[in-house]
Amino acid sequence: MKKRIVGFSFLISSILLVPCWIYANKSPHFVCVIVIDQFAYHHIKRLSPYFTDGFRTLLKEGVSFENAFHPHGVPTTATGHSTISTGALAKDHGIILNNWIEDGQNVVFSKDNSPESAVLTKKGSGKYGYSAKQLMVDNLSDQVVLGSRPYAKNYVYSISYKPRAAIGMGGKLGKCIWFDKNLKSFTSSKAYFKTMPSWLARFNKTHDIKKVGEVDWRLRFPITSTPYQFYNVADYEFTKQADHMAGEIIKIEGDQYDKIYQKTPESNGLLLSLAKTCLDFNFKKMNDEDKLLLWVSLSSLDRIGHIYGPYSLEVIDMIYHLDSQLEVFMHYVQDIVGAENVLFVLTADHGVAPIPEILQRKGFASAKRLNSTALTEEMNKIIEDEFGIKKIVQTFKANQFYLDNSIKKDLSKEKLNQIFALLKNHLLKQPAIKTCWTNQEMEKAKFPKNYFEQLYKNQFNSKRSGDLIFMPQPYCEIIKHQKGTTHRSPYDYDTHVPLIFYQEGVTTGKKNKKKVYMTQVASTL
Known part of the structure; x- marks a missing residue:
């Protein structure tokens, strides 16, 4: 100090x-x-x-x-x-x-x-x-x-x-x-x-x-x-x-x-x-x-x-x-x-x-609410259908997904990369999500200091941050609540x-x- x-x-x-x-x-x-x-x-x-x-x-x-x-x-x-x-x-x-x-x-x-x-x-x-x-x-x-x-x-x-x-x-x-x-x-x-x-x-x-x-x-x-x-x-x-x-x-x-x-x-x-x-x-x-x-x-x-x-x-x-x-x-x-x-x-x-719904009324068509619980279920279904692995996505916390460590530790690097690729692909299809990174990608990433992405790097700790981290689009919320609001963006x-x-x-x-x-x-x- x-x-x-x-x-x-x-x-x-x-x-x-x-x-x-x-x-x-x-x-x-x-x-x-x-x-x-x-x-x-x-x-x-x-x-x-x-x-x-x-x-x-x-x-x-x-x-x-x-x-x-x-x-x-x-x-x-x-x-x-x-x-x-x-x-x-x-x-x-x-x-x-x-x-x-x-x-x-x-x-x-x-x-x-x-x-x-x-x-x-x-x-x-x-x-x-x-x-x-x-x-x-x-x-x-x-x-x-x-x-x-x-x-x-x-x-x-x-x-x-x-x-x-x-x-x-x-x-x-x-x-x-x-x-x-x-x-x-x-x-x-x-x-x-x-x-x-x-x-x-x-x-x-x-x-x-x-x-x-x-x-x-x-x-x-x-x-x-x-x-x-x-x-x-x-x-x-x-x-x-x-x-x-x-x-x-x-x-x-x-x-x-x-x-x-x-x-x-x-x-x-x-x-x-x-x-x-x-x-x-x-x-x-x-x-x-x-x-x-x-x-x-x-x-x-x-x-x-x-x-x-x-x-x-x-x-x-x-x-x-x-x-x-x-x-x-x-x-x-x-x-x-x-x-x-x-x-x-x-x-x-x-x-x-x-x-976001109030903004939609005002003409902000891009403002959206995405249910994080439903999104987690979709991600788990994709991996179960492809690899037979159940509930690999364990927890969602404020724009981050954590995988189940007890499952992840037994997977080969190749299979884990395939899983990450499928999950990222699904997240990037969501209109409410702008971009996302794996934990390893964020650890290695370098962004211009005035970019919003750098704010995620400022908050990143490899041991505490999630396996997947995403940035929402402006005026979009990815939360479990169907109403109300939050503060989870850069x-x-x-x-x-x-x-x-x-x-x-x-x-x-x-x-x-x-x-x-x-x-x-x-x-x-």
């Missing part, structure tokens, strides 16, 4: 982000990085005229990089957060997807069931756990903690509903906190704390989601007003959930009450309240030389975006609520720390694609994200149109 920071020093001071001379005498004691899950840059372009609070402040007074991109062909939550925090490509930090197959086993990023990483409970610890053991490099959080001195301690906390987001940012040495779907409360693991922090236990006690009962999702503006006047705002034909939520009273009930709650704007408010509590606890024990890095990943936009798509009333209004919630949060932090002592960074882990709508730095009295509302990558953020900080 240190070598990587030195290597970027010229980049920081010349073309990247916030010039070093700005901070010569005003290095902030508190840095808060806010990552909004699925907050594509195209949301900023469409909705910024109606921002009145937090987003407006950031855009007006911060340094905004209008062409910031994730450098990967299949953007995911785990990959995006890990890239922001490490400054490395997925091929190097190793988190190529949210989960993958390695040595024939399914690996879920952040899952670690060793006793040393057991999840923390009210009575001690559980039988499962989480850690950053799959992360192959150190990250900014690790280096900040290691940079502590006896007279100047550095603290790092990382908070999210999703463990893969919290751990992707917090790394191995930061203190990571997430919402546990089994415990129905915020927690961590022994990888980060010996026991449940008392302040976190108190927060859980006073903020029990089960006691919420219902959420009144009131729109930020009158429904007939200009901020909602977009096409397809009320089109629910192709959404995963037929009934709408925005503007309704939402019952928080049933076995999945926590998931229902996390689809509402109020859930973002709860996470920001946890971030405030974390700040309050740490600020009391900090001296003038101590510093705090706080990562906050807001997941609810992603949960609602997959269901309703980026054009929906639910997504639009949640963003308007975030605008208001962030203003309150930022003012709170500035009041506690001092406005001149805090640097805010706003960005996202990935974007989101439009629902195109701008999935990779272009906001990136804003704001420190009161230091940044001055500048816009930078140079193309930058999210690998540059950690080095800048």
Whole structure:
């Protein structure tokens, strides 16, 4: 990490982000990085005229990089957060997807069931756990903690509903906190704390989601007003959930009450309240030389975006609520720390694609949805008919197919090549697929750096990537879901994200149109 920071020093001071001379005498004691899950840059372009609070402040007074991109062909939550925090490509930090197959086993990023990483409970610890053991490099959080001195301690906390987001940012040495779907409360693991922090236990006690009962999702503006006047705002034909939520009273009930709650704007408010509590606890024990890095990943936009798509009333209004919630949060932090002592960074882990069927209605005939389950069955039938081998394609994960290792290891190189040729031929016949590679082809491939294909190379790890990797055509989705949307392409709508730095009295509302990558953020900080 240190070598990587030195290597970027010229980049920081010349073309990247916030010039070093700005901070010569005003290095902030508190840095808060806010990552909004699925907050594509195209949301900023469409909705910024109606921002009145937090987003407006950031855009007006911060340094905004209008062409910031994730450098990967299949953007995911785990990959995006890990890239922001490490400054490395997925091929190097190793988190190529949210989960993958390695040595024939399914690996879920952040899952670690060793006793040393057991999840923390009210009575001690559980039988499962989480850690950053799959992360192959150190990250900014690790280096900040290691940079502590006896007279100047550095603290790092990382908070999210999703463990893969919290751990992707917090790394191995930061203190990571997430919402546990089994415990129905915020927690961590022994990888980060010996026991449940008392302040976190108190927060859980006073903020029990089960006691919420219902959420009144009131729109930020009158429904007939200009901020909602977009096409397809009320089109629910192709959404995963037929009934709408925005503007309704939402019952928080049933076995999945926590998931229902996390689809509402109020859930973002709860996470920001946890971030405030974390700040309050740490600020009391900090001296003038101590510093705090706080990562906050807001997941609810992603949960609602997959269901309703980026054009929906639910997504639009949640963003308007975030605008208001962030203003309150930022003012709170500035009041506690001092406005001149805090640097805010706003960005996202990935974007989101439009629902393809809606684009078809608009005349995009090439926009398509291809069912990945049906495609896997077709591929297996082809190989069974030709070679008598059953179910050789074992798993599909985000534009990648993994073959069954127990079958593959007994095949000759010649037969395996024949199988790959048949499978590739079938994939390339699909109108939704642009090109594909075998694992070996991708390992040897060289692409011009500005080609979309290079983004797949950036994400490729021979031990963790699939046996077959494909790139979809623009506005095409290959997923198991028949409705809703996702983010699995190298195109701008999935990779272009906001990136804003704001420190009161230091940044001055500048816009930078140079193309930058999210690998540059950690080095800048």
